[in-house]
Amino acid sequence: MLSLNRYQWTILFAAWLGWGFDIFDALLFNFVAPNCIPTLLGLTIGSPEAETATFFWTGLLTSILLLGWAAGGVFFGQVADRIGRTKTLIITMLLYAFGTASCALVPNIWVLILCRIITSLGIGGEWAAGTAMVAEAVPEKSRLEAAILLQTAAPMGIFLATFVNFQIAGVIFLDNPETSWRYVFLFGLIPAAIALLVRWFIDEPEAWQKTSNTTLPPKLSELFNTENLPSTLSGVVLSLTALLTWWSVSAFLPVTSSSLAHFAAEIKGLDGNSTLMLEEKWKAMTSIIFNFGCLIGIFLTVPIAKYLGRKMMFALYFIASAASILITFGLDLPPEIRMYLYLPMGIWVAGIFGSFSFYLPELFPTRIRATGAGFCYNIGRIVAAGGPFLVGSVASQGTNALNSALTTQFWFGFVPLLGLCFIPWVIETKGRVLVD
Template sequence: MLGLSRYQWTVLFAAWLGWGFDVFDGLLFNYVAPNCVPTLLGLEIGSPAAKSATLYWTGVLTSILLIGWAVGGVLFGWVCDRIGRTRTLLLTMAMYAFGTAACAFAQNIEMLIAFRIIASLGIGGEWAAGAAMVAEAVPEEKRVEAGALLYTAAPMGLFLATWVNMEVAGNWFKDSPETSWRYVFLFGLIPAVVAFLVRLFVHEPERWKAVAAVSTPPKLSELFAPGVRELTRSGFFMAVIALLTWWSCNAFIPTVAAGLGRANAESLGLDAAATRAMVEHWKTLAATYFNLGGLIGTLLTIPASKYLGRKAMFSIYWAVSAAAVLATFGLDLAPQWRLYGYFVIGLSVFGVFGSFTYYLPELFPTRLRGTGAGFCYNIGRIIAAGGPFLVGAIASQGAAAASSALSVLFYVGFIPLIGLLLMPWVIETRGRALAD
């Protein structure tokens, strides 16, 4: 299958698990926040004060996650070029596993923040190591397929986080919301087991070992040297457009879906209990459509990149992203059609990320591959970190939250159009062998 050897499949699967659990650990807090935050602050779960505090601290902790993610991505991208891809993958997976599990033992909000910072550094660092390792281990002609398959782990990580929270907090410990969130965090330890297996079965890519043996250690400043800065600019431009659009759309899903569910329930004349049930159901549907679209969109980057080229692929995804967001949140649509729009948004806004696992490693030579890919892919998260504060402010408006979110999301649709304007500075890598 794909012409990969058993060992190459092992490398791809190891990196796939690393990235999937990366997303899984990163988003567990979002699911447990309504129980976790009030418990640590000594508030009654479900009370108005608890809801307000949850909105505020979810924004704060998500922003901290993004900043830590960015710092970890840049730092461990550099580390990965110095000590190797496999060692860095092992180190970062262990870091985010234990950082997430430690959240289960937090006694106050300050301890939770400290543990989330540790986890976020590892979460940010894992991506560059895994992407570089896969790019260097698979045959040149299969790099696109392997890279896109690697990113399918992201929606799977989201599905897994949803399922774990549903089972643990919704079934096993549904009568103990004050403690159920601690058990959810403990599932963050699973990646530590995977990291141990990576250490047993995966070794450093021969390409990296050959270059590391004869070259000087990389410096971050080299990304801005003549002849390299153009590569950095190309990768950064595409990544930052994708990150800003994705985080804006994803962060508003619960708020928008809740508003759409209420509007549909009112049109059907449902009572309060039925309305609440519909709201929760529509939240799940919106996330499912978004993630399912993302999974399919990720795989579609394979034919788009191979047959049309990287620049054409990005142009198509930016155009569809803009059209999907502007239409879904700008047109006068029935609630159901806005809900269905999340599938197309996921197809484009989420799906484009499937290309970064091969495009960014293609840009840089081996000795700078982790450093460059890690910088381009993650530094934009610092810019995106302001988004969660905006989400919290809008969500706190109560009944007006959905209409405010729709207005904000309409303008988010112009971000991919900026991506189209940046295309003249994007470097085409189709048909190029990885540079040493």
């Protein structure tokens, strides 16, 4: 049981909401992509041309999101160390809320790209401010568990995105897929209301206030001095491996599951409306399976990190991630079986992110904590951006976009094994107390 008072629970809940809606806004596009992209390009939804275009533009827009996410994470990480965690949390939540909602009004694909860039800057900045705020506000003995609870907001955000998309695109506007995606984007405004609540109820953590009044503002270059460089490299390598693996798989989850459902519908001889319904159901079901696995994986990081240490925990997750991806995308499986194999992928590929909310803050002292955690967690997205772009590009070139995407995702199963080679240089932080 966490030993938190009411105010500490309020801080944890505020950061939890910020991170959950961060992911919610980040992935709304991926759910509406099969309808949004063909509409903006003037293609018939469900046609082979639309499927090919959807894979390509989903990959490209996801990569652009990751680049903006990286820039926002690094920039707002420094902002959080300068002006405070709470103020930065509010700014970033408002930024990604209005960026997402504006996607509902876009007239073409190019304006959509601009709106997603604005969204990505806010999304990238929120995590560093939220994790630093929680790490500094809760008691030392409860920090690990609090960090894990914070990370559960990510799958909850995806569950909410799944629910909203299914209710709007799969139920209310099922007969009008050319319009339904615009209403889905409007739900991105919800975080704006949450940001106002944060403004009224949350103060800056005492640890940050004390440090900010007695020390100079941090510089990004400090992450590469003799004292901090080993921590920076350790955080970047682990984050990069996990990010490249996760985005290469999860970014295409709605598109892949939709294509698998379309294939299953052809086998069953379903009509057009029934095919659309099956696609929406499979998108929702696959997302639920993957993110249920994510929740399991997040909670597993606590006992594994406590008893085996951080280094062994990362090694275990990398090995299991590779195995789950290679099996899911490498074997010739029926669509239904492939869908259920997203459960173990969720446990290991997505669950590993539960560790970053406590591991990265452990690497840096208070005055540079948000800068360091934000840099490590987000700079890897620059390289990770190549994953979705490569999957989408390869899928759009072949005669069978689905098979091409599955094959490309299979090869990304070797990324965690590459990351495993760097485990000997990872810094072990088991038992480490946060440094002021």
